[in-house]
Amino acid sequence: MAEDDSSRTASPVAHREGPATAKRAQVQAAVLEATEALLAGGSSYADLNVEKIATAAGISRTAFYFYFRDKRDLLMRLAGDVTELLYAQADIWFSGDGEDPEREIREALTRIAGLYREHGVLIRAIVEVSTYEEDIATFWRGLLARFVDATARRIEADDGLPEGAAQPTAFALTWMVERTFYQQLVQERPLAQDVLIDAIVGIYRATVYGPRP
Numbered sequence: 001m002a003e004d005d006s007s008r009t010a011s012p013v014a015h016r017e018g019p020a021t022a023k024r025a026q027v028q029a030a031v032l033e034a035t036e037a038l039l040a041g042g043s044s045y046a047d048l049n050v051e052k053i054a055t056a057a058g059i060s061r062t063a064f065y066f067y068f069r070d071k072r073d074l075l076m077r078l079a080g081d082v083t084e085l086l087y088a089q090a091d092i093w094f095s096g097d098g099e100d101p102e103r104e105i106r107e108a109l110t111r112i113a114g115l116y117r118e119h120g121v122l123i124r125a126i127v128e129v130s131t132y133e134e135d136i137a138t139f140w141r142g143l144l145a146r147f148v149d150a151t152a153r154r155i156e157a158d159d160g161l162p163e164g165a166a167q168p169t170a171f172a173l174t175w176m177v178e179r180t181f182y183q184q185l186v187q188e189r190p191l192a193q194d195v196l197i198d199a200i201v202g203i204y205r206a207t208v209y210g211p212r213p
Helices: 018-040 050-057 061-067 071-094 101-118 120-129 134-158 166-186 193-209
Strands: none
Touching (some): 018 061, 018 120, 050 061, 101 166, 101 193, 120 166, 134 166, 134 193
16 A cells, blocks of 8 residues: 555555655654553543544654554554563563572663653553553553563572472462553552562562472
């Protein structure tokens, strides 16, 4: 499909090369930013339509469909972006040197909590849509599986659990963090961040490394 503001027909290859790539990235970034801003402004995902998103991003409805298949494709793109940010912070523990794992876990969780606050409206939309859109749910679970696998590798490297326990433990810990931080977004009276992180760090420490000597 061609962009509505140009008579030029672009091939897929053209979009991967030179200025077209830069333009594509710029437009996609504008759409993603506009969507998050609309959500932050009080719009729900269900309320948003392509026309509203495209207008906020400064593009036409036709151009939107040039870069995104539909609204669900847009939400999955947003989910992918935010999980990349979250993973970069979780990697403080995943790739840590192991000398002070409790410090690594605390630093990673503190930074992840900050991202949940910064992108709260987006994360809330992703999680809530995943309760009734199966393709979004499958996509979100797939993204979280990366965290589960990395957690399992770290647990195995630290050699603190019986053989075969790393993967199920990693699954439980990863989804505990996801659900806990999501609930912080929706509770009328969320817990103080430092108190909550103390609790989660304690669970990680006791589960993966055993009680303090």
